[in-house]
Amino acid sequence: MSDIRRLPPNSIIGIFGGGQLGRMTALAAARLGYKCHIYAPEQDIPASQVSAATTRASWDDADALEEFARAVDVVTLEFENVPVAAVRRVAAITSVHPGAGVLEICQDRILEKAFLNRIGIATAPWAEVTGLPSLTAAETRLGRPAVLKSARFGYDGKGQAKLIPGAEAAQVLDAVGADRSILEGFIDFALEVSVMVARGQDGEIAAWPAVENRHVNHILDTTIAPARVSPAVVAEADRIARHIAAEIGLIGVMGVEMFVTRDDRVLVNEMAPRVHNSGHWTIDACTTSQFEQLVRIVCGLPLGSTERHSDAVMKNLVGDEVDAWPGILAEPGACLHLYGKAETRPGRKMGHVTRLTPRKGR
Ligand SMILES: Nc1ncnc2c1ncn2[C@@H]1O[C@H](COP(=O)(O)OP(=O)(O)O)[C@@H](O)[C@H]1O
Ligand SMILES: [Mg+2]
Incomplete structure (x- = not known):
């Protein structure tokens, strides 16, 4: 253009x-x-x-x-x-x-899920909840266990509660404490993956390969790149991320979080229209990182290659895990990133380390 x-x-x-x-x-x-x-x-x-x-x-x-x-x-x-x-x-x-x-x-889990379903992307079954009557109706349809999430402002598992058999629905509603929330059927996933996708001002799309994410206390702990899933799942995750980027009219970089079910279906959990923690590995393992790609896009430059030259495992350094930094510096193949935060607090992301190994496979 x-x-x-x-x-x-x-x-x-x-x-x-x-x-x-x-x-x-x-x-x-x-x-x-x-x-x-x-x-x-x-x-x-x-x-x-x-x-x-x-x-x-x-x-x-x-x-x-x-x-x-x-x-x-x-x-x-x-x-x-x-x-x-x-x-x-x-x-x-x-x-x-x-x-x-x-x-x-x-910004709104209800608008997000409605958008995804409208463009033909599968998600967990869900229902909007605005109080106890709608929660009761929703759980009749979705069953337990289910997850209740505030529609807005959740991150790192905040504003979420699980509705398990025997739990008091009113208490779960109170724990989430939002006027508008979403009840989602619980997905017994095999693993969680994400795809970082970029779309330029001219509509060109580039994506990095799907990666595997492990959470501890609802905070991303480890990203394994590439994800250890079948080629069919890799292709499906890539197709979904590109479809979302195009349909939403993204200009920038987006993280698309997905569940891979035990029978290899791919469901979208949520999307973040920005660089994402699960894309940090691209700094050290790819020709163009997610951050450089965002800069290229907003400055109207051509997209860079998302080619990965190494395989990588990214580990977040959360809270006092960051105290391990001197040892990490001494490790061959370890790329240390510290964020310069003034105070270490439990649950706070203080830095990350990406451990590289020679690229294997596709
Ligand atoms: N419907 C669901 N079924 C099973 N697990 C879920 C479901 N929704 C969320 N989770 C788990 O909780 C984590 C955090 O939920 P998510 O919706 O991604 O919120 P956040 O904004 O906190 O990242 C997910 O990465 C996943 O492990
Ligand atoms: Mg998430």
């Missing part, structure tokens, strides 16, 4: 959100000669340490948002719960990728 604006090096990329995802995006941007300007409300902003500028302001500060929009050449995001009103305010002044329409769907 002729209206793609190719931003030259030295241009300024604005990033909504200042966590480790923004930090690694800024590092990738720096390598290509771009500068980053972070917009985030928090006190401790890991991305700021490696960026040219930071606006520390709330999501509803109209003046700060407009000033930020005028100070940058394009805006992207590393946090999918940026209020859509903030995105629209900035989008009136400069381009924001991905756009507000994509965020609206991905």
Whole structure:
């Protein structure tokens, strides 16, 4: 398309959100000669340490948002719960990728599942819950066990509770504590996989191979790349991720989380319209990382090759697991990434290590 604006090096990329995802995006941007300007409300902003500028302001500060929009050449995001009103305010002044329409769907589990089913993608069976009567109706249809999740603002298993046989439905509803939530049938999956997919301003799509994700305490612990699944499952996961990216009109990078059932069906669990923890391995094992790909896309450059030159196991360093860093530095084949967070807290992602081995297979 002729209206793609190719931003030259030295241009300024604005990033909504200042966590480790923004930090690694800024590092990738720096390598290509771009500068980053972070917009985030928090006190401790890991991305700021490696960026040219930071606006520390709330999501509803109209003046700060407009000033930020005028100070940058394009805006992207590393946090999918940026209020859509903030995105629209900035989008009136400069381009924001991905756009507000994509965020609206991905911020709400009900809109997300409805969208997926509408475009022909299978998910867990689900129902909207707005109180005890609708929960009772939903569980009659879906049975137990089931998972109740707040429609909005959940992450790392927060805002979720399992409805198991014998549990009091009212208590589960209270535990989730949301006006709108979604009840999902429980999927007895064989494993969880994800695909990182990228779509450029011209509609070109690239994806990395499906990877296998293991969670501990609802937080991603390990990603194994590539996933140890059949070629048919790899192809199906790839097809699904590309179909979603095209249908939602993604401009940027998206993580699509999926369940692989014991009979090798692939169901989509959720999608995140941003770089994703399960894509960190691409920094050290692929020609183009998820972060560089996002930079290329928002700057109107051609997509990079997603070719993997190594196999990889990415381990998150959560809480005091990060204390192992000196030993990791001494390990051959281990690539250490620390996020510069001021304080170690239980459950907080402090860094990750990607262990590389020579590429085997497809
Ligand atoms: N319907 C389900 N059936 C079985 N396990 C589920 C289901 N939904 C979520 N889980 C488990 O809980 C984890 C977190 O749920 P998810 O919907 O991905 O929320 P979050 O936003 O916290 O990542 C999933 O990775 C999966 O292990
Ligand atoms: Mg998830």
